[in-house]
Amino acid sequence: MPWVYLFLAGLFEVVWSTTMKLSDGFAHIGYTLATIVCSLFSFVLLGMATKNIQLSLAYPIWTGIGAVGSILAGVLLFKDPMSLKTGFFVALLIVGLVGIKLTA
Numbered sequence: 001m002p003w004v005y006l007f008l009a010g011l012f013e014v015v016w017s018t019t020m021k022l023s024d025g026f027a028h029i030g031y032t033l034a035t036i037v038c039s040l041f042s043f044v045l046l047g048m049a050t051k052n053i054q055l056s057l058a059y060p061i062w063t064g065i066g067a068v069g070s071i072l073a074g075v076l077l078f079k080d081p082m083s084l085k086t087g088f089f090v091a092l093l094i095v096g097l098v099g100i101k102l103t104a
Contacts, residue, residue: 002052009045010065012038017070021078042066057104064097 016038023031042062050058071090074080082090 002049005045006049006053006058006061007065009042009049010062010069012042012045013062013066014069014073016042017066018073018077021074054104057100060100061097064093068093068097 016035019031019034019038020026022028023035026032026035046058046062049062068090071080071082071086075082
């Protein structure tokens, strides 16, 4: 179950970063509230995961899910440009996260 908590915490990190962008500098109250709620869920779930997963493993995976997910959200939802070089380094990030998990 801790891995489920960690994965969900990462997904909530993607959602809060996306709703923060949609809030337009916290000018839109609905997106602002969604940002706050999702960030709280993300932190709580990360805390639950770290009860059973080492911090040195949980934190980089949490941030990695958030980073990769936010990049994908930016590209898919906001039409952020992503070059082939950037895509290569995103893939390296994913490989690094898998490597951290496999060697822990």
